[in-house]
Amino acid sequence: MTERSPSKRRLHRELLSLIKEPPPGVSLDAEQIEQNLFLWTIHLEGAERTLYEGESFQLQFKFSDNYPFDSPEVIFTGEHIPIHPHVYSNGHICLSILTDDWSPALSVQSVCLSIVSMLSSCKEKQRPPDNAFYVKTCNKNPKKTKWWYHDDSV
Amino acid sequence: MGNCLKRSTTDDISLLRGSDSIREASSDPVGLPSYQEALSVQVPPPLYHPSPSVTRSVTQLTEEEQIKIAKRIGLIQHLPTGKYDGCKKIRECVICMGEFMVGDALRYLPCMHTYHMTCIDDWLMRSLTCPSCMEPVDAALLTSYETN
Numbered sequence: 327m328t329e330r331s332p333s334k335r336r337l338h339r340e341l342l343s344l345i346k347e348p349p350p351g352v353s354l355d356a357e358q359i360e361q362n363l364f365l366w367t368i369h370l371e372g373a374e375r376t377l378y379e380g381e382s383f384q385l386q387f388k389f390s391d392n393y394p395f396d397s398p399e400v401i402f403t404g405e406h407i408p409i410h411p412h413v414y415s416n417g418h419i420c421l422s423i424l425t426d427d428w429s430p431a432l433s434v435q436s437v438c439l440s441i442v443s444m445l446s447s448c449k450e451k452q453r454p455p456d457n458a459f460y461v462k463t464c465n466k467n468p469k470k471t472k473w474w475y476h477d478d479s480v
Numbered sequence: 481m482g483n484c485l486k487r488s489t490t491d492d493i494s495l496l497r498g499s500d501s502i503r504e505a506s507s508d509p510v511g512l513p514s515y516q517e518a519l520s521v522q523v524p525p526p527l528y529h530p531s532p533s534v535t536r537s538v539t540q541l542t543e544e545e546q547i548k549i550a551k552r553i554g555l556i557q558h559l560p561t562g563k564y565d566g567c568k569k570i571r572e573c574v575i576c577m578g579e580f581m582v583g584d585a586l587r588y589l590p591c592m593h594t595y596h597m598t599c600i601d602d603w604l605m606r607s608l609t610c611p612s613c614m615e616p617v618d619a620a621l622l623t624s625y626e627t628n
Contacts, residue, residue, distance in 0.1 A: 332576060339577040394575060395603055396533065428532065430603050431574040431611035469533065 333393040337363045340434050352438045364389045367403070368438060376446040383408055385441065386417075387434060397428035399469055400437060409451040412444060416461045418468040419444075420454065425469060529606040549605070555618055556604050560588045561597055574612060575599035590620035 341363070345356050351371040359366050366387040372378025384404035390396045402408065402417035412420040423432060423440055454460065464471055525537045530545040541549065564570075564580040572579050573596045580586070585597040593612045600611075608617045 336575075336577050343577075392535075395529075395606060425533070427614075429609070429611040429614060430599075433577075 331391065333389065333391050334363055336394055337389060344435060349435055349439055349442075351442055352435070366434065368434070370438065370442060372408075373442055373446045377448050377451055378408060378445050381406065381408065385438065387437075394430035394432070397424055397432075397469065398434070398437070399467055400424055400441075401468055408445055409453060410445060410448050411450075411452055411454055414454055414457055414460055414464075416464070418460070418464065418471070532606040552605060552608060555608065555621065556601055558621070559590075559604075559617070562586050562588065570594050573599050575603065589615075589617055590623070591615045591617075 341354075341356060341359055344352070344354060348354070351373055353369045353371075354366065366389075368385040368387065370383045370385055372381040372383070383402055383406055386401050386403045388399040390398075400419060400421075402413060402419065407413060407415055407417050414420075419441065421440060421444060423429075423437065460471075525539050527535050527537055528541060528545070528549050529535055530541065530548060536545070562585075564582055564584040564586055566582045570580060573594075575595055576599050578596075580596070586594050587597040587600045588594050589600070589610050591610050591613050593610050595611075603611055604617065609615065610617060610620075
């Protein structure tokens, strides 16, 4: 990996723009990300007047050399995983833009905003109905979960 | 003794090989190189993406995938290209997030979204959709033929 690979250049640009204008509720440790541009930890605050107001979460982004052509691997990490019908207790997120509907025009910022809005529109805090089975049987990498591709019922 | 130089494939991949403007195909050396040379010049076969998250070496593509990719290459080559002239309407390529510089090679999609040619070609080889509006490029191209 050379210093100026296209994926690194783009990740660096994204980092600069997020430091300059972080969207509401999103913050990051730029120094830590500079150490490894391919692994980001992002702090999210639950939006005001939603079920997640006052809660804070951590998102982990893993990028491949093919970013932005390959979608990033995005999961919730840390102690506090939001209780939400699209979020499994191991942190995996069922969100189509992370797999099938990914486009290289999307970014860390747009993924964070989608996840905040997914949380904000929640009416009742509950785990996905198949949480126990999924967590026991899934691959570590959420992008390897094939059946997500057909799940548009929740 | 036997021939140690294994042929990479016996499949007819001439359609894919003919795509050097999109993806350079490794040119087969004429005649058999010496063993040492063969080791040093070994170029990995080009990689293709039948769908965005799938990466396969050219030798592992199914016949169906070969046809799909050959069609894609043909279609991409029909999309207009140009050079950035400093026009203020478009400033940035949303794929690399870099600003357009005068003289950069651009490609225009039927939906009127514009990207660096190298950036968008890399994506179109995985998915024939516009990254900005998700419009299928092949359908849009047909519509533009019909309306003109």
